Amino acid sequence: MNAPDPIIRIENVSKFFGPLRALNHVSLSVAAGEKVVIIGPSGSGKSTLLRAINRLEEIDQGRIEVDGMDITDSKTDINQVRMEVGMVFQSFNLFPHKTALQNLTLAPIKLRKTPRQEAEANGRRLLRKVGIEEKADVYPARLSGGQQQRVAIARSLAMNPKIMLFDEPTSALDPEMIGEVLDVMVNLAREGMTMVVVTHEMGFAREVADRVVFMDQGEILEVGTPQHFFENSQHPRTQRFLKQIL
Amino acid sequence: MEQQDIVIDVGEGAAIPSKKDFGLFSAWRISFFGALAILAYLIVFKPKPYLTIIKFLPDGILVTFQVTFAAIAFSLVLGLITGMGRISKNRVINIVASTYVEVVRGIPLLVQLFYIYYALGRFVRVPDMVAAVIAMSFCYGAYMGEVFRAGIASIDRGQTEAARSLGFNPTQTMFYVVLPQAWRTILPPVGNEFIALLKDTSLVSILAVADLLRRGREFASESFLYFETYTMIALVYLLITLLLSKLVSIMEEKLKYYERS
Numbered sequence: 001m002n003a004p005d006p007i008i009r010i011e012n013v014s015k016f017f018g019p020l021r022a023l024n025h026v027s028l029s030v031a032a033g034e035k036v037v038i039i040g041p042s043g044s045g046k047s048t049l050l051r052a053i054n055r056l057e058e059i060d061q062g063r064i065e066v067d068g069m070d071i072t073d074s075k076t077d078i079n080q081v082r083m084e085v086g087m088v089f090q091s092f093n094l095f096p097h098k099t100a101l102q103n104l105t106l107a108p109i110k111l112r113k114t115p116r117q118e119a120e121a122n123g124r125r126l127l128r129k130v131g132i133e134e135k136a137d138v139y140p141a142r143l144s145g146g147q148q149q150r151v152a153i154a155r156s157l158a159m160n161p162k163i164m165l166f167d168e169p170t171s172a173l174d175p176e177m178i179g180e181v182l183d184v185m186v187n188l189a190r191e192g193m194t195m196v197v198v199t200h201e202m203g204f205a206r207e208v209a210d211r212v213v214f215m216d217q218g219e220i221l222e223v224g225t226p227q228h229f230f231e232n233s234q235h236p237r238t239q240r241f242l243k244q245i246l
Numbered sequence: 247m248e249q250q251d252i253v254i255d256v257g258e259g260a261a262i263p264s265k266k267d268f269g270l271f272s273a274w275r276i277s278f279f280g281a282l283a284i285l286a287y288l289i290v291f292k293p294k295p296y297l298t299i300i301k302f303l304p305d306g307i308l309v310t311f312q313v314t315f316a317a318i319a320f321s322l323v324l325g326l327i328t329g330m331g332r333i334s335k336n337r338v339i340n341i342v343a344s345t346y347v348e349v350v351r352g353i354p355l356l357v358q359l360f361y362i363y364y365a366l367g368r369f370v371r372v373p374d375m376v377a378a379v380i381a382m383s384f385c386y387g388a389y390m391g392e393v394f395r396a397g398i399a400s401i402d403r404g405q406t407e408a409a410r411s412l413g414f415n416p417t418q419t420m421f422y423v424v425l426p427q428a429w430r431t432i433l434p435p436v437g438n439e440f441i442a443l444l445k446d447t448s449l450v451s452i453l454a455v456a457d458l459l460r461r462g463r464e465f466a467s468e469s470f471l472y473f474e475t476y477t478m479i480a481l482v483y484l485l486i487t488l489l490l491s492k493l494v495s496i497m498e499e500k501l502k503y504y505e506r507s
Contacts, residue, residue: 097426097427159413
């Protein structure tokens with residue numbers, strides 16, 4: 001599983017919120033094409049770890065390398081790194097003043113200098129891929145939560161990233177909309193995208209993950225295949241957590 | 247995702263009519279058409295002196311508008327810079343911007359006008375009109391700064407995070423994502439400031455700038471028709487202000503395009 005050149009390399013990372021240690025000497029590598037699902041109780045540091053990968057969260061100690069670039073080095077142009085790393089948020093964060101299609105084309109046009117026509121064609125293709133091509137010219141306020149999240153995924157994909165990060169993408173959704181978002185994510189995984197997903201959807205973890213990471217109190221307690229994880233977990237805290245949520 | 251509509255009430259300027267507030271909406275109509283009727287009546291039935299007075303004023307109205315528009319343009323730029331400075335994580339920038347706001351808010355506008363006018367006059371000789379615009383912009387830039395600060399702060403942090411995670415730098419994030427949304431919150435108070443500024447330009451008449459009020463004073467001191475002149479001046483100011491407030495409310499409606507479902 002450990003490819004020689006991991007696309008994400010997290011080495012001995014610590015992060016403090018005041019006296020609170022949000023991340024405690026965390027190390028994790030993700031190979032290109034690998035799908036890693038991070039689970040754990042709330043406050044365990046899993047979102048902080050995910051957000052550290054594209055430096056939305058600054059770390060206090062350690063080193064993170066993404067696609068060969070050391071993002072903890074202040075000389076690294078973090079905006080270049082972020083263009084290669086898509087991120088999907090719990091609260092969607094679509095731009096409300098832009099239509100669905102404009103949400104997808106803004107970054108490619110401004111940052112990648114893609115010609116408008118090409119960006120729009122690509123945007124429509126991605127909206128079709130997430131199943132809402134007909135909503136291209138609609139503003140986010142008129143979309144359901146599930147539709148908004150699918151547009152948000154498409155918005156990240158429009159930058160043609162090498163890695164996709166998901167921060168509890170279904171936690172803010174009504175139950176009947178979770179499936180449509182997970183379907184999009186499963187398809188993305190099948191296409192070979194490198195994915196790091198923080199989620200409480202154990203079904204998704206079982207189906208898609210190459211490795212499952214269990215975090216608690218800022219530490220990684222256990223890493224393993226879904227099979228190992230759900231049937232044969234070693235750590236008592238992992239067992240307790242799984243018992244609570246399954 | 248749902249954004250609360252944050253109302254920034256600066257408490258100056260004329261109230262902006264909205265259809266929701268029926269009382270104010272009718273008040274706007276009554277004031278506007280009332281003022282218009284009185285003006286028309288006086289001009290038609292008492293052309294002497296009222297028609298003579300009104301013919302004397304257009305130059306002044308023009309100057310009032312020139313000062314207003316120049317000052318609004320500069321104070322918007324100054325306000326944007328100040329507002330961003332006030333939320334800057336850079337301590338020096340933050341302190342400079344905050345101190346500017348604090349100082350300007352603590353000094354009456356009329357005193358600032360005098361001060362800047364004479365302070366400028368000590369070093370450079372600038373036309374009265376330019377001095378007036380500089381002084382008004384300097385003062386209103388601080389007020390606008392507070393409006394911009396509040397408007398920018400009203401935008402959800404998730405918007406900034408989404409933009410940054412796509413690869414936009416802080417400046418691009420501000421101009422492509424935050425400000426276009428902040429406008430909606432910013433426009434009503436900016437409209438208020440705009441109208442307040444127009445009214446406050448009457449203060450520049452003291453600096454030998456031939457604005458609307460100054461023209462009125464000139465006419466009155468020659469003709470001794472103080473009551474008649476100031477009646478016309480007040481009516482003209484009122485009509486301009488009411489028209490502007492209407493304009494602002496129309497623009498406000500237009501900016502709500504993406505909320506409609």
